[in-house]
Amino acid sequence: MPDILRELNNSNDVLIIAYDEAQYFRYANEDFTKILAWVYDKLPNIITIVTGSQVGVLENFLRFDDYKAPLYGRYHVKIPLTRFTPS
Known part of the structure; x- marks a missing residue:
């Protein structure tokens, strides 16, 4: 992953990477x-950008x-x- 990210960074274009439900990364091996x-x-x-629906859990993960x-x-x-409301 670091090599890919370095290559993307070196393209000189701004890249936005969003991780949804990022609180689940707390289960990763790293x-x-x-x-x-x-x-x-x-x-x-x-x-x-990191997002998550379990706000307290996400904040505890990011620390x-x-x-x-x-x-x-x-x-x-x-x-x-x-x-969000149903409408």
Whole structure:
């Protein structure tokens, strides 16, 4: 994955990668937040969006407030959404 991301970054086009239901990455064999932090630090042409329906679980997974976590101190924006109505 890092080689592919480096190649995409080097195209000099801005690329947006969105991960939906990202809280499920907590079950991965590797700490996916390390990859997200690496992309943030090293690949300026890639913008990452993580979404999830389990808000508390997603926030616990990303650990932006944990000074020992890979994403600690990284700039991020939270966009809270309320439940959609049936209409």
